[in-house]
Amino acid sequence: MTPEDREETQPLLRPPDGSAPLSRRVFLAAFAAALGPLSFGFVLGYSSPAIPSLRRAASPALRLDDAAASWFGAIVTLGAAAGGVLGGWLVDRAGRKLSLLLCTAPFVVGFAVITAAQNVWMLLGGRLLTGLACGIASLVAPVYISEISYPAVRGLLGSCVQLMVVTGILLAYLAGWVLEWRWLAVLGCAPASFMLLLMCYMPETPRFLLTRQRHQEAMAAMHFLWGSEQVQEEAPAGAEHQGFRLAQLRHPGIYKPFIIGVSLMAFQQLSGINAVMFYAETIFEKAKFKDSSLASVIVGIIQVLFTALAALIMDRAGRRLLLTLSGVVLVFSASAFGAYFRLMQGGPGNSSHVQLLSPLSVEPASASVGLAWLAVGSVCLFIAGFAVGWGPIPWLLMSEIFPLHVKGVATGVCVLTNWFMAFLVTKEFSSVMEVLRPYGAFWLASAFCILSVLFTLSCVPETKGKTLEEITAHFEGR
Template identity: 75%
Template structure:
């Protein structure tokens, strides 16, 4: 079959127009593409139950101290940043489909290295490889889906990337609970052509292109969306979840983690179902306002409990939790539980899936590989900084100050959405490009 054969590409590039087989092929191809993000989510969720187990490991198994545990959780973001750069290059050279298939190599290799690890360096090396695969998958899957989907379902299918990520996280939590029990403890390459007739070998990116409105406007929007997603404080909330649930006297914090995962999956699914009706801007704005309220309440919890004797809320994120219950803080801990669940729901509806969806929609085809690579790089570098330095920020600003700072970033993200982010609902990729070019 030749590259130009319409039977190979055309059913995926046009609306079904009443043709059920064409619609089914689009959904089936999108599902196959999201299997990479599913592995991505499992890899992210794996670190939460794995770190306590590795810290208690007995010889000859490698054991993590506090510093190594911090790196075990954070090094995956460095690998993902490198994966974003690699994915941006790979998607234009090898094509979208082959790039998706190649993601499986570092995924399989990384878990094999972690399973066979004899020392801490092998564990960290495995996590670095995991991050590399996550970075490539988080770039290629949204790009591929945005290009095969017709406008009426592009929001639905694009949101399924984030849905599969949170399902993977939930599966990791469930696997950890099942394991812990009652204790807690390459195909043939072919030349591909884009709808504008250009092949990857004819595409290219030059710095001079950044002077063009059709390039620099979506570039600024894409990078800003990725930065605001991480500055919202979502990683800090996720890392502090177990502490909050324990202070609220949850007997099994592993089960609490599953509750968090279920909330993520449910509200990400809701976002996917309403994305093409409500629109991207509306969901981003509503999501941001919910995060402002919940993060402010979360900071208020820390402010109100900072003077309670024996309360563990004002210490660093990774500090041990007091085993003695503090009755004075239990009621306030429920404020934190409610705020955290509300934040996760709000994030899942908008700022979780939409930045990835918009990243795949707003760039012209001839620069999409490099531009999306830079966006993914920005996202994972910000994730690394927030993950690694949030404990230090809590010591400098106090916990309530750190979370109120995140609330301020959420306010800025809402304003940025209202004034800078265009609506892409129902538009073809060509119409979106024409909008930025002023045509």
């Protein structure tokens, strides 16, 4: 039996089960790692309050026109796609902890460049750097948290990744009410700086240390995190030389989770979440909200509340059930949103999605407002449904389903898929709306949500209550 076979057929360690006393240190370590996703969320939310402020900038060199504003928001996804590739390389070679420490540098430097910006190019450069950090953090933080957690709390702690992302978005929205763009960028340095300080005192994951033959450090890490040193057997000899090879894709233990992980990331973006978020503020304006920026805050609060609910029930309800329920809610809410656009259509010759957002002149004002409230309800229901399942669970499953020796490459491909699809959907959604009309575009998103439900029921295994080694054994048919 080769060293590689021995690793794939026998678990490396046995973490505490649900009956063991909970160790507070594992929650502290998870919180430290989750500060990366908090910074990630702040980066995503930063553009919403910063762009209006930069449009009114006193210096002409800093003032954003429509094209520059579009790039200011979109360039983050390109940086994050590169960060996903870099993170997949780092997480296997530098380790989980060091990768998290390293990603703080582009967060802080990126926001510092934005703070000191003298022209639009410096603004875009800062956004690209923060996007790179987002890509690394979105990959490494879920992996670190899943490997330090034990089955009884892995769903709770893994869901906190997405919870911290939406909290960071909401924090940026709220801070944007009182801070102009430079001071908002200064505030953006705080979560990453705090993570750097806190992660210095946290251990590397025991599983990674065992694959590197660092047994004493693994023992110390297990004692710190779990209050125990429950090693079932020693790590296989030669584990440090293992890595991903294309030939391994023939094995069901590799290609099955690979297909599931990539598909989950694609379906997450094809649900239409970015398009719904894009139109949220306009929809709230049609419902006669006095302060249209209040829409962003309301959306942020809904995301935080329902993501927190998902985290609390994740280890009881299970991943498959929440994904299925979430998908069903997305189907109905996206369909209702499409129906709103269909009812607001101005006539057979009107194909502009911008015109379709305007109330019809022949329609009574009260009816227009009533339809707008239908859209508000659809948006809120869509965001709540997404936050309960398809928001946090693809990231959680990505960190659970891959064997240790291919985790870096596999999670890197998943993160790259997610960010590439986010960029593609955001950039091409307007073109789809021109061809299919707005109602057709959202009904297409509803169709993808139906496919996501069918995929969940037929392909996604339940990982609740299982160790990472047991999940690997499931895919290998053991």
